[in-house]
Amino acid sequence: MNFNHAGVIGAGAWGTALAQVAARAGLQVTLQAREPEVVASIAAERENAMFLPGVKLEDAVTAAPGLDALASCDLILAVPPAQHLRSALMALKPHLKAGAPVVLCSKGVEQGTLKLMSDVAFEVLPDAPIAVLSGPSFAGEVARGLPTAVTLACEDEDLGRRIGEAIAIPTFRPYWAADVIGAEAGAAVKNVLAIACGISEGKGLGRSAHAALITRGFAELTRLAVALGGKAETLAGLCGLGDLVLTCSSPQSRNMSVGLALGGGQTLEQALAGKVSVAEGVASAPAVRALARSLGVETPICEAVAAILAGEVDVDSAILGLLSRPLKAEA
Ligand SMILES: NC(=O)c1ccc[n+]([C@@H]2O[C@H](COP(=O)([O-])OP(=O)(O)OC[C@H]3O[C@@H](n4cnc5c(N)ncnc54)[C@H](O)[C@@H]3O)[C@@H](O)[C@H]2O)c1
Numbered sequence: 001m002n003f004n005h006a007g008v009i010g011a012g013a014w015g016t017a018l019a020q021v022a023a024r025a026g027l028q029v030t031l032q033a034r035e036p037e038v039v040a041s042i043a044a045e046r047e048n049a050m051f052l053p054g055v056k057l058e059d060a061v062t063a064a065p066g067l068d069a070l071a072s073c074d075l076i077l078a079v080p081p082a083q084h085l086r087s088a089l090m091a092l093k094p095h096l097k098a099g100a101p102v103v104l105c106s107k108g109v110e111q112g113t114l115k116l117m118s119d120v121a122f123e124v125l126p127d128a129p130i131a132v133l134s135g136p137s138f139a140g141e142v143a144r145g146l147p148t149a150v151t152l153a154c155e156d157e158d159l160g161r162r163i164g165e166a167i168a169i170p171t172f173r174p175y176w177a178a179d180v181i182g183a184e185a186g187a188a189v190k191n192v193l194a195i196a197c198g199i200s201e202g203k204g205l206g207r208s209a210h211a212a213l214i215t216r217g218f219a220e221l222t223r224l225a226v227a228l229g230g231k232a233e234t235l236a237g238l239c240g241l242g243d244l245v246l247t248c249s250s251p252q253s254r255n256m257s258v259g260l261a262l263g264g265g266q267t268l269e270q271a272l273a274g275k276v277s278v279a280e281g282v283a284s285a286p287a288v289r290a291l292a293r294s295l296g297v298e299t300p301i302c303e304a305v306a307a308i309l310a311g312e313v314d315v316d317s318a319i320l321g322l323l324s325r326p327l328k329a330e331a
């Protein structure tokens with residue numbers, strides 16, 4: 001089956017950037033937007049002024065308010081915030097074309113159930129082929145045509161390859177993989193670690209601390225992913241190390257910027273005030289902590305972030321706690 005018409009659920013920054021990529025790859029694209037003003041601004045100005053201002057959208061991108069508009073799509077890109085994926089897929093279900101693959105692009109763990117995005121999708125859409133797209137990719141950069149590469153994970157590797165080829169353009173290079181769980185675990189945990197790196201930066205702890213945090217964070221991320229059934233080699237790729245390095249290294253990251261604000265002395269409420277964009281690590285941190293504990297996996301950095309966000313500990317005490325941990329072998 002060739003893909004001709006992509007439907008994108010969620011016209012936030014990333015949904016809009018992916019719509020742009022798919023259109024540049026030659027697909028017709030229907031972009032479902034919850035906000036009437038987003039539908040209107042795309043129709044009138046060819047721009048998503050609310051979530052991705054300054055990017056002129058390709059003619060092949062059409063915005064629509066309802067998921068019924070995706071009924072003829074042969075490829076779905078699901079891009080709502082992670083905590084809303086379940087409700088979005090339930091709303092999609094009556095309109096989903098038989099056999100159309102659903103590519104999960106949200107990064108997080110569902111609160112309450114502690115499920116990865118693919119577990120949620122398998123529950124809601126048991127008959128749909130599922131894939132995961134993840135990797136180092138800031139929406140603004142991708143939409144402006146700056147280059148990157150991502151992981152396209154699908155248990156059916158031939159389908160993963162065909163989806164990857166359908167949406168690839170020279171500046172957006174999907175590499176396929178079979179390890180869906182590894183790809184998703186990397187995506188969810190890196191957002192929590194980016195908050196930690198932001199805090200370190202906001203407190204002025206220096207470049208050495210930053211590098212040490214990324215490295216020990218990568219060890220946590222890999223341990224948890226492997227305990228969930230992922231492969232360590234997947235986490236060494238774009239959806240793990242690649243995305244971790246990006247998100248932990250730039251204030252363009254919403255997650256890192258929340259950490260920067262916390263490290264600079266703001267409360268979580270102040271750090272999130274006035275933001276239209278989602279910082280997924282805030283919602284995922286308690287879920288990642290609970291998931292790791294349930295599996296007996298040590299994740300001290302994620303634990304510290306979850307405790308700070310929950311107001312259980314202040315930033316300075318959390319840092320002291322991490323620096324006072326017993327010394328141990330590195331590997
Ligand atoms: N922005 C990026 O650079 C980027 C890159 C890769 C992956 N992602 C992931 O993509 C997902 C979406 O992020 P984004 O940056 O596009 O979002 P965004 O912050 O730009 O926009 C928020 C989105 O949430 C939607 N929304 C708000 N409340 C909702 C609800 N109750 N139900 C359903 N949708 C609701 C809005 O309509 C909007 O589409 C996240 O999981 C994020 O981690 C983002």
Ligand SMILES: O=P(O)(O)OC[C@H](O)CO
Pocket residue numbers: 107135136137138139191194243246247252253254255256278279280
């Ligand atoms: O802005 P963030 O922190 O949500 O990160 C965006 C992307 O996930 C980076 O790959």
